Amino acid sequence: MNDQYILAIETSCDETAAAIIRNGTEIVSNIVASQIDSQKRFGGVVPEVASRHHVEQITIVIEEALEKANMQPSDLTAVAVTEGPGLVGALLIGINAAKAFAFAHGLPLIPVHHIAGHIYANALVEPMEFPLLALVVSGGHTELVLMKEHGSFEVIGETRDDAAGEAYDKVARVLNMPYPGGPHIDRLAQEAKEGIDFPRAWLEENSYDFSFSGLKSAVINYKHNMDQRGEEIDPQKVAKGFQDSVVEVLTTKTLRAAREFNVKQVIAAGGVSANKGLRTSLEQVFEKEQIPFIVPPLKLCTDNAAMIGAAASYMYVAGVRGDLAMNGLPGKELKSWI
Amino acid sequence: MIWLGIETSNSPLSIAIVKDGQVVEEIVQNENLTHSVTVMPKIEELFQKAKLKPVDIDAIAVSEGPGSYTGLRIGVTIAKTLAWTLKKPLVGVSSLQVLAANGQDFNGVICALFDARRQNVYTAVFHGTTIEPIIEDHHSSIEGLLEQLQELNMPVLFVGLDIDIFKEKIVAQLGDQASFAPSSLALPRGAHLIELAQKQPLPSVEAVNSFIPQYHRITEAEANWIKDQKKGQ
Numbered sequence: 001m002n003d004q005y006i007l008a009i010e011t012s013c014d015e016t017a018a019a020i021i022r023n024g025t026e027i028v029s030n031i032v033a034s035q036i037d038s039q040k041r042f043g044g045v046v047p048e049v050a051s052r053h054h055v056e057q058i059t060i061v062i063e064e065a066l067e068k069a070n071m072q073p074s075d076l077t078a079v080a081v082t083e084g085p086g087l088v089g090a091l092l093i094g095i096n097a098a099k100a101f102a103f104a105h106g107l108p109l110i111p112v113h114h115i116a117g118h119i120y121a122n123a124l125v126e127p128m129e130f131p132l133l134a135l136v137v138s139g140g141h142t143e144l145v146l147m148k149e150h151g152s153f154e155v156i157g158e159t160r161d162d163a164a165g166e167a168y169d170k171v172a173r174v175l176n177m178p179y180p181g182g183p184h185i186d187r188l189a190q191e192a193k194e195g196i197d198f199p200r201a202w203l204e205e206n207s208y209d210f211s212f213s214g215l216k217s218a219v220i221n222y223k224h225n226m227d228q229r230g231e232e233i234d235p236q237k238v239a240k241g242f243q244d245s246v247v248e249v250l251t252t253k254t255l256r257a258a259r260e261f262n263v264k265q266v267i268a269a270g271g272v273s274a275n276k277g278l279r280t281s282l283e284q285v286f287e288k289e290q291i292p293f294i295v296p297p298l299k300l301c302t303d304n305a306a307m308i309g310a311a312a313s314y315m316y317v318a319g320v321r322g323d324l325a326m327n328g329l330p331g332k333e334l335k336s337w338i
Numbered sequence: 339m340i341w342l343g344i345e346t347s348n349s350p351l352s353i354a355i356v357k358d359g360q361v362v363e364e365i366v367q368n369e370n371l372t373h374s375v376t377v378m379p380k381i382e383e384l385f386q387k388a389k390l391k392p393v394d395i396d397a398i399a400v401s402e403g404p405g406s407y408t409g410l411r412i413g414v415t416i417a418k419t420l421a422w423t424l425k426k427p428l429v430g431v432s433s434l435q436v437l438a439a440n441g442q443d444f445n446g447v448i449c450a451l452f453d454a455r456r457q458n459v460y461t462a463v464f465h466g467t468t469i470e471p472i473i474e475d476h477h478s479s480i481e482g483l484l485e486q487l488q489e490l491n492m493p494v495l496f497v498g499l500d501i502d503i504f505k506e507k508i509v510a511q512l513g514d515q516a517s518f519a520p521s522s523l524a525l526p527r528g529a530h531l532i533e534l535a536q537k538q539p540l541p542s543v544e545a546v547n548s549f550i551p552q553y554h555r556i557t558e559a560e561a562n563w564i565k566d567q568k569k570g571q
């Protein structure tokens with residue numbers, strides 16, 4: 001059997017990325033051009049700025065992925081690209097580059113869901129065991145996804161307001177921390193001895209959904225009250241109080257779902273899964289529960305194209321194909337491909 | 339020598355294939371469809387009709403701006419990716435110049451413009467026969483443009499889909515000095531784009547990676563950021 005090589009492209013937010021994946025499990029090359037230094041000054045990702053950077057970087061990043069892999073377009077099996085969700089203007093750059101490249105070399109196209117990509121980052125670490133539960137946490141997403149086999153996705157819970165990463169960024173702003181705020185809050189929380197007691201949003205008893213806007217408001221109100229009393233807030237205490245609330249809710253709901261669906265593997269994915277507080281909590285809980293728990297290395301947690309290539313590899317085998325009329329789908333829902 | 343031309347700078351779409359100075363295929367359409375969906379299938383269709391393969395092209399021309407930011411990026415991304423991966427030179431042409439070419443042989447100057455909202459335009463003024471720029475591509479208030487044109491004191495032909503939006507103002511200020519190209523000349527053409535590109539020296543293949551659209555405006559976020567920096571000083 002010939003080896004399968006997939007060139008994958010990802011431009012859904014503020015990273016321009018390309019990768020080549022062999023047989024769905026091995027990274028041959030993985031290139032990411034981050035815009036964070038440019039976006040930092042705006043305190044968040046500005047879509048128009050993101051799109052402009054993607055156009056500047058796109059061919060450079062694909063070229064580097066091919067060069068690092070020492071491969072020619074003729075060595076490739078297919079071209080994969082993130083179809084959505086994401087910033088529409090940003091998605092369009094990757095999609096049109098992928099379509100032009102596929103047309104130039106007569107290669108099949110594979111449209112990949114960004115969240116499926118995050119989950120399949122794990123296929124690059126260890127074989128996936130089903131049923132599997134994935135907690136996807138990032139600046140744009142907070143979702144619990146149940147997978148019964150390859151290509152089957154059931155979203156059993158999701159955020160009703162802010163994504164966890166979004167709440168992190170907003171609280172970081174309250175604490176006057178630079179963007180992106182997640183790593184700063186994580187560090188402060190680790191250093192703190194005690195935290196402020198902020199509320200936990202459990203929602204209805206059986207719900208696997210999340211809500212972080214109430215917690216965010218509680219932090220803002222706390223700061224406001226302290227300001228009015230002329231008292232200084234202790235950023236460590238606030239950070240720990242906030243992080244403890246987020247981590248406890250995420251961990252508890254993930255554990256409850258893992259038990260209910262009797263899963264063989266739990267996966268954490270997305271940028272926030274790089275958070276030490278969250279990783280440690282999940283590791284401890286699932287070690288006790290004796291369910292294998294996997295988090296990909298940091299480089300595969302944040303947005304990258306290797307994860308898109310990993311998902312695409314299984315989609316290719318299942319016969320999923322895109323065409324030259326493919327469009328960016330900013331609100332694309334996660335659907336099974338089998 | 340075979341050229342592919344891609345023009346998606348605003349809502350119309352035009353693609354052309356020119357072989358040894360002859361137009362082999364050209365489409366010009368104004369269906370207000372999403373470029374992201376239509377451009378690549380149209381390119382494929384044109385290649386099939388012309389019985390050509392992607393590797394057969396020798397050079398690519400693209401409208402580089404100004405225009406709709408998303409439209410420009412779709413055209414430039416496709417042109418750039420094709421040129422880079424096929425190792426062919428990529429030539430950018432002002433989208434205003436491409437439009438002005440529709441009025442060629444006008445006895446005076448040709449003013450091409452696109453609506454930039456809030457009574458602003460992207461515009462440039464070209465020599466009526468050579469289509470060489472007299473006033474370069476820029477972003478301007480409609481009033482500012484009309485004052486510049488008045489000072490030129492030459493007959494002006496306005497071209498573009500958006501001239502209707504400003505017609506009253508133009509007539510009020512310029513009177514008989516102004517005339518308007520008919521709607522049959524309002525859509526930019528890929529064949530003109532290639533013609534204009536052929537007048538330029540061919541850039542190196544290595545230059546493709548750094549090719550970017552000419553927006554002629556910084557983003558609002560950057561403008562605000564610069565303002566804040568100045569305030570802080």
Ligand SMILES: [Zn+2]
Pocket residue numbers: 114118138270271302303
């Ligand atoms: Zn992501």
